[in-house]
Amino acid sequence: MPDADAFDLTPVPAPPSKRRGRRRTIGVLVVLVLAVLALLSQGLLHSLNYFETIDQAMSARTTLGTSTIRLEGVVKPHTINRTSSGASFWMTGGKDEEVFVNAHGSPPQLFQASIPVVVVGHFTSSTSDRFDGTQILVKHTASYIAAHPKRVKAPNGTTR
Amino acid sequence: MKQLSLRLLGPLTLVLMGLTFWLGLWVTPPDKIQGNLARLVYVHPAVAWVALYVSFGTATIASALYLWRRTRSQVMDRVAHCAMEVSVVFILLTLITGSIWGRPTWGVWWAWDARLTSTAILGVFALAYLALRRANDDPDLRARRSAVFALLAAINVPIIHFSVQWWKTLHQGATVFTANRTLLIHGLMAWTLLISFFAFTLLFFWLLRARYRLEVLRGERYQVVLDEALVQRRREGVR
Numbered sequence: 001m002p003d004a005d006a007f008d009l010t011p012v013p014a015p016p017s018k019r020r021g022r023r024r025t026i027g028v029l030v031v032l033v034l035a036v037l038a039l040l041s042q043g044l045l046h047s048l049n050y051f052e053t054i055d056q057a058m059s060a061r062t063t064l065g066t067s068t069i070r071l072e073g074v075v076k077p078h079t080i081n082r083t084s085s086g087a088s089f090w091m092t093g094g095k096d097e098e099v100f101v102n103a104h105g106s107p108p109q110l111f112q113a114s115i116p117v118v119v120v121g122h123f124t125s126s127t128s129d130r131f132d133g134t135q136i137l138v139k140h141t142a143s144y145i146a147a148h149p150k151r152v153k154a155p156n157g158t159t160r
Numbered sequence: 161m162k163q164l165s166l167r168l169l170g171p172l173t174l175v176l177m178g179l180t181f182w183l184g185l186w187v188t189p190p191d192k193i194q195g196n197l198a199r200l201v202y203v204h205p206a207v208a209w210v211a212l213y214v215s216f217g218t219a220t221i222a223s224a225l226y227l228w229r230r231t232r233s234q235v236m237d238r239v240a241h242c243a244m245e246v247s248v249v250f251i252l253l254t255l256i257t258g259s260i261w262g263r264p265t266w267g268v269w270w271a272w273d274a275r276l277t278s279t280a281i282l283g284v285f286a287l288a289y290l291a292l293r294r295a296n297d298d299p300d301l302r303a304r305r306s307a308v309f310a311l312l313a314a315i316n317v318p319i320i321h322f323s324v325q326w327w328k329t330l331h332q333g334a335t336v337f338t339a340n341r342t343l344l345i346h347g348l349m350a351w352t353l354l355i356s357f358f359a360f361t362l363l364f365f366w367l368l369r370a371r372y373r374l375e376v377l378r379g380e381r382y383q384v385v386l387d388e389a390l391v392q393r394r395r396e397g398v399r
């Protein structure tokens with residue numbers, strides 16, 4: 001009976017298939033690049049800024065014309081008029097420029113006076129300050145204030 | 161001491177998570193503007209914190225330590241791999257919770273602004289890391305390539321962080337880590353937010369530990385299977 005130890009049956013590791021590994025790696029990287037380009041192509045490559053402020057839009061009116069943009073501003077109090085097709089309101093910018101917005105579609109839940117909004121749409125003409133909106137987005141701030149914090153009371157007993 | 165702390169990790173995580181949800185859902189007041197919608201502030205920012213800094217950070221640091229000869233070890237490679245797997249989960253949760261929050265507040269499920277897009281790209285990077293690991297059979301080559309990739313992918317993290325400052329985004333700016341170091345949340349809301357950060361950070365380490373143990377067991381199981389196969393082959397040769 002041959003000695004078991006004489007037979008060295010330890011599997012010899014196969015030489016790593018460098019070519020196969022390299023091909024797979026390149027494949028993964030190609031898919032990755034395509035995926036990232038696909039994500040970036042969704043508007044980001046045109047402009048890293050998601051919206052134009054009113055002041056920027058007003059100063060670039062001749063360039064913008066009636067092309068579709070996202071316009072950001074603050075809803076002016078006491079100007080909101082909710083219609084059956086959406087809402088109309090005045091929007092103010094940082095330098096007190098104002099734009100009248102006529103937006104179609106239901107405004108979001110948080111839409112209210114004095115809140116920053118981003119309206120998707122276009123100016124009605126290259127000289128008008130009227131903006132036709134197809135969508136209203138609310139750009140809420142990063143501040144969190146408790147509603148009716150009872151621990152702080154005014155001298156007359158009322159709470160904020 | 162180490163064993164005790166590891167044993168306490170799970171129960172402590174559970175307690176803090178329970179405390180976060182109890183405070184967040186029932187005790188803290190609603191927000192003045194967002195009302196009860198703001199209660200997602202006790203989930204989404206903490207999940208994002210873990211996704212970007214804790215889990216991706218752990219994977220990046222472990223990858224760097226693997227590439228440095230003095231600290232190169234199988235442990236570092238395993239930690240990087242496991243942390244990146246958990247990172248995928250947290251990145252996905254970040255996008256999902258953000259979407260759930262965005263729909264009623266912004267008015268849309270998704271917006272292609274710099275913050276959201278760069279976070280989605282980070283998720284793609286994390287998935288690509290895992291795909292890269294499966295593309296290479298040689299353990300050392302696999303570890304090195306994925307480590308280099310993790311370091312390159314980590315460049316996206318500061319881009320995500322500063323995106324709301326560098327560009328105009330729909331996503332709001334920081335509430336805690338603001339540019340001028342002012343806190344934009346106070347009282348019980350702030351304390352609950354802090355507890356949520358601790359809770360989800362512990363959750364990450366709990367998941368990482370479980371995943372790491374699984375990886376070690378897989379390695380041991382592979383060795384046992386190999387030894388059994390060798391014994392079997394020798395028996396066949398002797399007959």
